[in-house]
Amino acid sequence: MREVVTLQIGGFANFIGSHFWNFQDELLGLAGDPDADPVFKNPGVNMDVLYRSGETHEGVLTYTPRLVSVNYQGSLGSMSSHGTLYNQTSESPSPVATWKGSVSTQRSESHKRNLFLQSLYEEEQKQKIGKDNRNADLPDDIGDKDIVESLENDVQFWTDFSKAHYHPQSLYEINGLWMDVEGFDNYGMGKDVFSESFRGEEMTERLRFFIEECDHVQGIQCVVDDSGGFSSVAVDFLQNIADEFTNTPVLLYTVRDPGSSMSSRSRKRNISRDLHDAISFAKLSPFCKLIVPVGLPSLSGSKVSTNLHVNDKKPFHSSSIYAAALHTLSLPFRMDTLAPAATSGSSLGALDINSIAQMLSGHLRQNMVATLDATMPAPAIGEPAQEQLLSKLQSLTPETSENMEDVHSVETLVIHGALKSGEQRASLSEVQQAISAAYEQASLRPRFCNLSAVTCPLPIPLPFPSIFSENVGCSGQLLSNPSPNSSSKGPLDVHSIPMAARLRSSSAVLPFLSSRLENLRKFGIQYGAIGGELMNSWGFGKEELEDMGETLSNMVRNLDPYSDVTSDSD
Template identity: 75%
Template sequence: MREVVTVQVGGFANFIGSHFWNFQDELLGLAGDPDTESALSNHGLNMDVLYRTGETPEGVLTYTPRLLSVNYRGSLGSMSSYGTLYNQNPELLSPVATWKGDISTQRSQPYERNLFLRSLYEEEQKQSVSIDSKRQANSQDETQDKDIVDCLENGVQYWTDFSKVHYHPQSLYELNGLWADEEKFNNYGMGKDVFAESFQGEEMAERLRFFIEECDHVQGIQYVVDDSGGFSSVAVDFLQNIADEYTNTPVLLYTVRSPDSFMNPRNKKRNISQDLHNSVSFAKLSSFCKLIVPVGLPFLGGSKASMHLRVNDEKPYHCSAVYAAALHSLSLPFRMDLLGPTSSSISNSGALDFNSLLQMLSGDARQNMVAILDATLPAPTIEEPAVESFLSKLQPLTPEISEDMEDVHSVESLVIHGALGPGERRASVSKIQQAIDAAYEQSSFRPRFCHLSAARCPLPIPLPFPSIFSANVGNRGQLLSSPGSNSSSKGSLDVHSIPMAARLRSSSAVLPFLSNRLENLRKFGVQRGALGGELLKNWGFEKEELEDMSESLASMVKALDPYTDVSSDSD
């Protein structure tokens, strides 16, 4: 067994994680189901890579994500920090023995479960029903599902509001004394000492240790952090702890941001603070991982990646679903069953362990440790002679990159699953491989190296998935030529699965992203008389550390473009 442990830090990271684990839960529910599509019921994925088996004190067997989630106090909504399986409640604070005065207790009203969560609870309480009552229940369920979809579209406040997954008591960690207030927790300095306060760092490390030490052979840590504010510095301290304790365990780091985090401040001081945060956050985070993947567009809803989607950028519930779908696709090679020679009957091909992927993308002569994420959902049909256009449909989900740059030294890892062929049938693994080989042969540009992972299993669309598909998307993710008169957005009641393609690439197209961070750090933080010098000092940075970060960013830029001038301007 080669397990993967997942860490989610911050608000938007946990929104993405909620959708990610919903996909996994849906796959578990469909596995072996004779009434579902064979590509979903026999997906050929080893779910033990991401999940752990356990047992409650009452002897009930459990199967929960190997996950540590970190967030604000009060960010779990109606869910207990102990999860829902083990029926534990935090102990009430006992009176202090030395205090002789009056004691008053203040309690806020608990956040009530929404219709979706209530329906999950009621479903689990049902034991056995007669055939007649089942038929009646099915009719009622259809009506209730529509109400649930409407409820989620208009009422999601917390990431737990749409989570259909049971979590282990060690998984959900709320930071003490840090209540949900993004306006005050919007820069690197705000989270600088959170990890060390009140033994919180030790508690987080102990929880991660619980999941790692029970693994037979952990292949890596999938780490997702909302780096738009103070959680980036919390993540840096935690990553440093991980690097010290698990020296040989590779970390794949996704730094994620919602569209609202890109809103430009109205005053110059806030602009400088945001630019410095972006530079410092990236420089520090990248120093503690094998590979860093920036994810999150300023305007996802209006981007090329949303060609067949209707994403409301103001709803994290919408945006996080798109990014979670891409992260799900990229995780498939880590848990594909290792099978024999390729044939039309096998479910997947191109299994890749964690370390091999990271070495492939970050271990070349240029030492590029920043990868670009591209995706297309739903993926177009694979059919001749237009197969070349399949690759052109992959659109970046990484911001601030050059979309027209062709890098002959680029390295790519491409994942395609659930692809449809002629006649809207699932394409076999061998057909996918042949089609992509042909696409690269026909293309005017070819990367130096590309690894392809292919699977027949599409992305399942669970009930709490948002209604973000356009009218031309069919129930199996096919693109309809005649979508009909209904122009409203479609969701899980209309679309049951979609074909997906996602790609990580190491390319010089990421140069604008890196150069912007280097330039801003030097201009506002390193140069003599820099406008942000005092701010960075308040964040706890000395001049020597800032210069080291500047040199680190400069070496990344130089590695991708040896002819660029990145000499220091600090004098």
């Protein structure tokens, strides 16, 4: 088996991760449910790739994500940093022997569980002791509809809607960096966080715990909220990983909450944001095999939301869409086998992380930046619109060009739970034939495309936002005659959906790269740059800034060798 370890660094990254692990937990539950749809019985993926088996001190078997989550202190809400399985409690700090003065202890009031977490806890207690031990704080008539409504209004922490159990080594809160800290919104603010107070050693030790118990780790799936100081925390962490785990490839998703993209009335703050974006990307990219920027300034106004109702102000909403796409993209490297699969089975087109990265970054030209496209839910395949699914894929990567033609583009497409008409599921061979026909009819074809497919759709767990429009059916089919005046649908109305997502290496990402290069040069490198003083305060000298400019210049030239980009040292 080739295991994968997952890293989630920063606030929005953990919101995405919470949905991601909810999908996995739902799949595990449906696989063991005798009344569930048979398509979930053999989903075509090996969950052991992402999960580890363990045992508590009481001899209870556990199955937890192979995960290290890094976030602010206080970001876990009502959840303990030890998780919920191992019954560990935080020890009081040891007294200092040389201190003779009085000692006072200050404790913050613990957060209460919301309706969803209360109901989840009671259900687990009922399974443990074999009887209903109802919490007095939970109303007797509470139902799933009440829980769904509560989540829509009350989610504050990523743990508020998490139904997965975590290992005690998984949840790391950065000591001294509180969730309500102000100004942790730029690269400079997080520069020394990793190296101070043994934090870096503690984070690395947790990662080492998961990697060293793997038989053959295939790579690290890393999700980083790079909108603020966690970007520099991630750079230091990834550099440490590169030094210690030299041959372990990293697939890096840099993610942004829609709220982080809002421009300020202050020109100084906007320049600081532009410089942060350029430096963050230039510093993160050398420490991964493939980097995928994710996060639109607005999901609600994008084509991705054609069949969705998204509230951009709620991370609970936007993170669910990105999590669904990341789940889809993770399927090829956790299929049952890396050998070519028969189209009569439940999975097709397995790839490991390294193969995906090499395919997208090393075909004809060296470029390790990919864009992410998705459609949610995916439209039905087959006649009369063979090309419809491909045309419905919309970018989740910001600042990309829709009309830029690239004869050297390479892409890997993943489809799961495809429908062909109504609620009728398509076989793998039908998916393969439909996609082959779609590429043949496409006006612009990539130089190379890999197709991976799984028959199992994306399950919609109870703690999922009500974001589906009225024309989405219970199996994710697009209805031609939806009920009029229907409100947004949620997990009680939509039980699963077909999904399609694509990673693409093409010149479509040039605007994203070019804007970062231009801003770095204009505000940070050129003589008398207005951001020069700010760069000094972040600890960057002219030579290091020029090196970052060269990194971005090379990326632009790899995609467009005829561009007018010149070296910063010229």
